[in-house]
Amino acid sequence: MKRKTFIKVVLVLVIALTALFLYLFLTRNTLLDRVPFLPQRNPVPVFLYYLDDQGLNAPVGVATDDLDYIYITDTRNSRVVVFNNNGFKLRDFGQNHLDRPVSVSILKGSVYVADLALQRIQVFTSQGTFRETLVASGENKDVGVFIPTAVTVDDEKGLLFFTDAAWHRVVVLDRDGNFRFSFGSSGSGQGEFLYPNGIVLDTNKNIYVADSNNGRIQVFSPDGKEVIRVITGSGKQGGTFALPRGMAVDKSGRLWVVDSLAHNVSVFDDERKLFSFGKLGTEQGEFYFPNTVALDSVGRIYVTERGMNRVSVFTLSGNPLAR
């Protein structure tokens, strides 16, 4: 091959590869959507690594943002710790404005933190600067007193949802902290809660509430007025979770549920339980009082473990995007 021809071929290859990588980069979200998030048959959760900066003390809440940064409420250290998606700690914040933060959710660059002891929803910037108290127990007459256990957001409507263990209800606020509506009361009937905990929305804005002491997940219509489904863990009547808490919904609409006292994570589709993983233990892949689960855009699964002061990171076998 002549030298000139060789250079031409190399040039063409370089241009082609550059164009291909540029295309992949620009369309990465679209492509990711096409990758099946869960393999259809017999997925096996694969342990990847721990998120731990050698100082977590009873981590409880976890959430991811658009950049796949992972926010963890380091509950007994009264702070939020942020990791990047390679497992490196980026920063921590909130020590002067938090006591027992137990849940976190991110809405358009703002970090909303539910604090169980202060009985407040605190708002920080994504860089960790304290912005405001969105709502404090007893200081908003429409909301009244409350003990927040979990928080989530509707990023399209700009709404914030939190579960309240004081009145056993769900409270919905707008971004300015104005009361929109609430639903639920103490009890074991349909639409009632006993110590509601995790809360999450699906793509249709249906509201999933971990009704912990009733051992079930209740799914509500977006306005909270109607119970459209009750997930009991095994399909039998009555609650069969031991202590359901944190939840997440993946892109395929499947529900991930942490059972804190069964020490496992279960995954459900619209009709049934697909699989579960984890058991009581301290080894990799085992859980020691897990509390909350979060998912990132490339299919990694983050599970906080209060009892082991760590966050376990998993992917599912066959997922080509997770490292």
Next chain:
Amino acid sequence: MLLRKVLLILLIVSVMLLQEAASDGSAPRRIEVVVTQEFGEFTAPTGKSFIILYWEELDNTAVQSEYAVFESKVDKNGLSWLEHGYGSRVTSPVSGEEGYLGYYRYPGIVTIESAQTDYQNYTYHVGTNPDNSYSSARVYPPSENYHANYQKNTATCQGCHSTHYARHPMLLNERIMYNICIECHGDTGTFSKYNVLQGTVEISPGVKVPSPAGAFDSVETTSFHNVFLEDDFESSSMFLLHAPGSGGEKYNLTCTDCHSAHVTSHSSGYRLLKFRTTPVTAYSYVSDGKYNVYYVNGMNSFCSNCHSYYNYGDGSEHDFPEHVLRQEDGDGIKKSGEFYRHPTNIQVSNWFDSYTERNFTLPLESRDGGKYMTCKTCHYAHGTAIIGEQVSPELTAIGETKYGYTTDEFGNRIAEPKDTSSMLKRLDGMGICLQCHLSQIWSNTAYEMQN
């Protein structure tokens, strides 16, 4: 042949009589309490709810129960009882009740808005009278949970127990029990109104106040009963703790050494405190924005399960005699083991004058018209935040590193090793003593100035 028949008949009659004797006045089993707005075909009026008590009477086929319902009402003026009459048979059992015989319901009514605060002031007793042969039921929390009614959700069993792969002789998943307990009673999750780590109790929705037992692990805690250590069942040694006043005995200490996880024949109605002979009888109530406890009996007996030499009076393990003070021509305080110790479980009303009566703030047991001091009069059960520290002469004498607590195997903070302790006392220094003994102090005390 005839003799054998007669003997057989006599045996059968004896067994029947024994059964009859045993059932006479015995308490009904398995009381359950439900608070609901729906009761059969009835719906409570707006703002009201029903209280329903169920209990089993397996041998009773009559329409009426053998037992009546007594409602306790406790406030700062004391304890009183309201009798609601006998229960009656459930004629149309709802789902889940069909398998039981002799279920009865007692409908009550309270305003639902005040339910969570009001219910803390009530205990329902079911029996022949409120003071004898009863079973009791607390209205709050009125749901199946890990301590009662767990049979309705057997998934709760696996939270604590393992059939074939347990790590604890009671088939528990955990060697460190507290990790299970704080899942609900800790400060990182919530599943209960009691936060034992921070030492708070929720008296009404969202309102938390100090709990009567103190805090195990708040930032202010200076001493506490150490339930954070690993149990060591197979070998003696590092995790065993000396209990002052035990006579040198060592114990593992976990939450379940004091509290029964389930309602059993040896768990007190109050806080499920374990007992051998005398149950702890006490009633919590909310008054003036505070969480209070009206103690009646059993607390000293309970503490003496470990701290036996500190317990005097009736029923004490070492059968210490009653004291007659020297100024009353007695021999004074008797020795308990190797030491003279302040008596407990004794009537203290005679120490009270009008000043003491007005200013006394420590908890006493009230029974038979008298006031009794107990271990809990001077000490918290879980932990204290007072500053004053001292050493235990008894443990020094046997050369123990008494308060050498470290971190647990997961690095959780327990306490720094130290040689002294604030002994879970309720007040700094000798402040406790002055609550009774101020009138014995000479010089220009506040007492003298005011009198």
